Amino acid sequence: MPYVNIRITKDGATAEQKAKVIAGVTQVLVDVLGKNPQTTFVVIDEVETDNWGIGGESISVRRKRGQ
Numbered sequence: 001m002p003y004v005n006i007r008i009t010k011d012g013a014t015a016e017q018k019a020k021v022i023a024g025v026t027q028v029l030v031d032v033l034g035k036n037p038q039t040t041f042v043v044i045d046e047v048e049t050d051n052w053g054i055g056g057e058s059i060s061v062r063r064k065r066g067q
Helices: 015-033 059-064
Strands: 003-009 041-047
Touching: 003 015, 015 041
Parallel strands: 003 041
Antiparallel strands: none
Protein backbone atom coordinates (compact mmCIF):
# COMPACT_ATOMS: atom_id res chain seq x y z
CA MET A 1 0.00 0.00 0.00
CA PRO A 2 2.17 2.90 -1.25
CA TYR A 3 1.74 6.35 0.23
CA VAL A 4 3.22 9.32 -1.65
CA ASN A 5 3.21 12.79 -0.10
CA ILE A 6 3.85 15.76 -2.38
CA ARG A 7 4.32 19.25 -0.99
CA ILE A 8 3.98 22.31 -3.18
CA THR A 9 3.56 25.97 -2.48
CA LYS A 10 -0.01 27.18 -2.43
CA ASP A 11 0.12 29.51 -5.37
CA GLY A 12 -2.14 28.52 -8.15
CA ALA A 13 -2.00 24.82 -8.98
CA THR A 14 -5.43 24.10 -10.38
CA ALA A 15 -7.62 21.15 -9.44
CA GLU A 16 -7.03 19.78 -12.94
CA GLN A 17 -3.24 20.02 -12.57
CA LYS A 18 -3.34 18.31 -9.19
CA ALA A 19 -5.54 15.55 -10.60
CA LYS A 20 -2.96 14.97 -13.36
CA VAL A 21 -0.16 14.78 -10.79
CA ILE A 22 -2.12 12.24 -8.74
CA ALA A 23 -2.89 10.13 -11.80
CA GLY A 24 0.67 10.36 -13.11
CA VAL A 25 2.34 9.43 -9.83
CA THR A 26 -0.05 6.53 -9.39
CA GLN A 27 0.73 5.29 -12.89
CA VAL A 28 4.49 5.48 -12.27
CA LEU A 29 4.08 3.22 -9.23
CA VAL A 30 1.99 0.81 -11.29
CA ASP A 31 4.46 0.77 -14.20
CA VAL A 32 7.73 0.69 -12.26
CA LEU A 33 6.88 -1.21 -9.09
CA GLY A 34 3.79 -3.15 -10.13
CA LYS A 35 1.68 -1.56 -7.38
CA ASN A 36 -2.09 -1.79 -7.30
CA PRO A 37 -3.57 1.63 -8.11
CA GLN A 38 -6.58 0.86 -5.91
CA THR A 39 -4.35 0.79 -2.84
CA THR A 40 -1.97 3.61 -3.81
CA PHE A 41 -2.38 6.86 -1.91
CA VAL A 42 -1.14 10.20 -3.27
CA VAL A 43 -1.56 13.25 -1.04
CA ILE A 44 -0.79 16.80 -2.11
CA ASP A 45 -0.11 19.27 0.69
CA GLU A 46 -0.20 22.92 -0.26
CA VAL A 47 1.98 25.14 1.92
CA GLU A 48 1.62 28.92 2.16
CA THR A 49 4.69 30.64 0.71
CA ASP A 50 5.25 32.41 4.06
CA ASN A 51 5.70 28.94 5.61
CA TRP A 52 8.21 27.59 3.08
CA GLY A 53 11.79 28.74 3.34
CA ILE A 54 14.93 28.32 1.31
CA GLY A 55 18.30 29.91 1.87
CA GLY A 56 17.18 31.46 5.15
CA GLU A 57 14.16 33.31 3.81
CA SER A 58 10.58 32.58 2.86
CA ILE A 59 9.41 31.95 -0.68
CA SER A 60 7.19 35.02 -0.32
CA VAL A 61 10.23 37.26 0.23
CA ARG A 62 12.16 35.65 -2.62
CA ARG A 63 9.26 36.07 -5.04
CA LYS A 64 8.88 39.72 -4.14
CA ARG A 65 12.50 40.14 -5.24
CA GLY A 66 11.79 38.24 -8.43
CA GLN A 67 13.64 35.03 -7.60
